[in-house]
Amino acid sequence: MSLLFRDYAGTPKAFDEVVGAEGVRVAYGSVLRQLGKLDGEEVRARAEYLKSTYLDQGVTFDIGGEERPFPLDIVPRVLLSSEWAEVEDGVAQRVRALEAFLADVYGEGRAFRDGVIPRRVVVTSPHYHRVVAGLHPANGVRCHVAGIDLIRDEVGRFRVLEDNVRVPSGVSYVMTNRRAMFSALPEVTSRHRIRPVEGYPLQLLAALRAAAPSGVPDPTVVVLTPGVFNSAYFEHALLARMMGVELVEGRDLVCHSGRVSIRTTHGLRPVHVIYRRVDDEFLDPAQFRSDSVLGCAGLLTAARAGNVTIANAIGNGVADDKLVYTYVPDLIRYYLGEEPLLASVDTWRLEDPAHREEVLDRLAELVLKPVDGSGGKGIVIGPKATVKQLDALRARILKDPRGWIAQPVVQLSTVPTMIDGQMAPRHVDLRPFAVNSGSDVYVLPGGLTRVALPEGELIVNSSQGGGSKDTWVLARDAVRGKRRRRRGRDVVASVPLVDLGEEKVAHQQAQQQQQTRVGGGSC
Numbered sequence: 001m002s003l004l005f006r007d008y009a010g011t012p013k014a015f016d017e018v019v020g021a022e023g024v025r026v027a028y029g030s031v032l033r034q035l036g037k038l039d040g041e042e043v044r045a046r047a048e049y050l051k052s053t054y055l056d057q058g059v060t061f062d063i064g065g066e067e068r069p070f071p072l073d074i075v076p077r078v079l080l081s082s083e084w085a086e087v088e089d090g091v092a093q094r095v096r097a098l099e100a101f102l103a104d105v106y107g108e109g110r111a112f113r114d115g116v117i118p119r120r121v122v123v124t125s126p127h128y129h130r131v132v133a134g135l136h137p138a139n140g141v142r143c144h145v146a147g148i149d150l151i152r153d154e155v156g157r158f159r160v161l162e163d164n165v166r167v168p169s170g171v172s173y174v175m176t177n178r179r180a181m182f183s184a185l186p187e188v189t190s191r192h193r194i195r196p197v198e199g200y201p202l203q204l205l206a207a208l209r210a211a212a213p214s215g216v217p218d219p220t221v222v223v224l225t226p227g228v229f230n231s232a233y234f235e236h237a238l239l240a241r242m243m244g245v246e247l248v249e250g251r252d253l254v255c256h257s258g259r260v261s262i263r264t265t266h267g268l269r270p271v272h273v274i275y276r277r278v279d280d281e282f283l284d285p286a287q288f289r290s291d292s293v294l295g296c297a298g299l300l301t302a303a304r305a306g307n308v309t310i311a312n313a314i315g316n317g318v319a320d321d322k323l324v325y326t327y328v329p330d331l332i333r334y335y336l337g338e339e340p341l342l343a344s345v346d347t348w349r350l351e352d353p354a355h356r357e358e359v360l361d362r363l364a365e366l367v368l369k370p371v372d373g374s375g376g377k378g379i380v381i382g383p384k385a386t387v388k389q390l391d392a393l394r395a396r397i398l399k400d401p402r403g404w405i406a407q408p409v410v411q412l413s414t415v416p417t418m419i420d421g422q423m424a425p426r427h428v429d430l431r432p433f434a435v436n437s438g439s440d441v442y443v444l445p446g447g448l449t450r451v452a453l454p455e456g457e458l459i460v461n462s463s464q465g466g467g468s469k470d471t472w473v474l475a476r477d478a479v480r481g482k483r484r485r486r487r488g489r490d491v492v493a494s495v496p497l498v499d500l501g502e503e504k505v506a507h508q509q510a511q512q513q514q515q516t517r518v519g520g521g522s523c
Helices: 025-034 040-057 081-105 119-123 170-183 201-209 233-243 300-304 328-335 354-360 387-399 503-517
Strands: 060-061 066-069 078-079 145-152 159-165 221-224 246-248 252-256 259-264 266-270 273-276 310-311 367-372 404-408 415-418 420-429 434-438 442-444 448-451 467-469 471-475
Touching: 025 078, 040 066, 040 170, 040 415, 078 081, 081 145, 081 159, 081 328, 081 434, 159 420, 170 201, 170 233, 170 448, 170 467, 201 221, 201 233, 201 273, 201 310, 201 434, 221 233, 233 246, 246 471, 252 300, 259 300, 300 310, 354 387, 415 448, 415 467
Parallel strands: 078 471, 221 246, 221 273, 273 310
Antiparallel strands: 060 066, 145 159, 145 420, 145 434, 252 259, 259 266, 367 404, 415 420, 420 448, 434 442, 448 467
8 A cells, every 4th residue: 555545544423435444445455556556756746747637628617707727636436336336226216206206396296286295395496487387398308417416424325415407517527537537547547447437428418319309300409508707618618529519608599480590600500409508597588587698588488389408407496406305205205116225314494393493403513504505605514603603594594494404414424635745534425427318317437526625624516615536436346137236245346357248338448548548638
């Protein structure tokens, strides 16, 4: 093992993903052995290389108008195939349930009638849009892309922290992280069979094409971006380029006679599927914010006429509402007839008087979250808050109980992270990305691991100063048929391994390593 890890110890009360009571965990045994062949200075040099690579490639995000590189740590987050199978199945199940829920919310409303979730919880959500009630997507899909945020609790169990089915961001970093790591640590990456992530754009494009209006055999798909000043513009541009479709802004589109076209130098060209990265409120100034310059007037009319598909669908944000999140386990049971495969974090609903009274007595112990927040904004961690902050929070809760939920402080799992040239435990979460084609839910193996860089920090969002890690899902080391054996004995998957039945995966893996040998490529 590298001397960098010699004195490494996890954080008390948190599950460390690398070192446990039994020593180095199985998933990391081979990784640390390979890293141990490099001396500390070499590892630090390669960590610096990662930083410079991201600056050179413009892999940045925007905070308050300032472009910053997105830090990528040199130590990957590694998951065994059995661990990933649990995540993959649980995420797919959750997406199917949310899909059914959204169809019901904007359709029959069976769940309201059957008492599964109160109607007022849904219609009071700021992301509920009555205007799209009765609008049926061409292939019935509303959640084309989902990002389900997971954490591992103190005993290492995965739990769902929140759902993102509006415009989840971050998948571009999954792909760029992988390329950067293959370039920075070829000795380590080449010794492991890591499930590839480069297939995501093709999966997404296939799902978008499948969502095209009926009778359009060769649909035109576009990515709609707010523009170059949006914090996720890098991702919008990357996805459009990798899918081979146009990246457009609202001003590039025109709606006429219930149809959407893109302006080109050869005139107007019909558009059939819009992968929008513009929020609902800015998408169609004729229906929502009249001052919006990011969308195009008439989009909703065209969608309602069945001439264009908007992905993800307008109104999906109601499923992101953190109060709705508390009902998702019941929604899974109701729509799918299954028990949830992934547990949720225990949550108090502050609109409930009994819950509210208990939480107000324990503000200093709990985490309080606004139900419509994102990016970690507005979260108050009670144990770290001042008396003045808690008093202000109490007043806000009493004024708008519907606007808040409370959860216990969960010590997110930790992974070694290079801080000032040394390895130190830092808390992480995981955002797996799922693509729903209507006939299947594909879950990208790995997802985005976000890491909180300040010591003891539990908010991992990039907008709050967090970084990321490449997430490695090791290919299974058994023959077909053992994939769903979740609790079986795991063995570190080091090369050479034969992954029977996944020739395509093996081919992509070979391409990754080939790119590494020739110095990798820009993303």
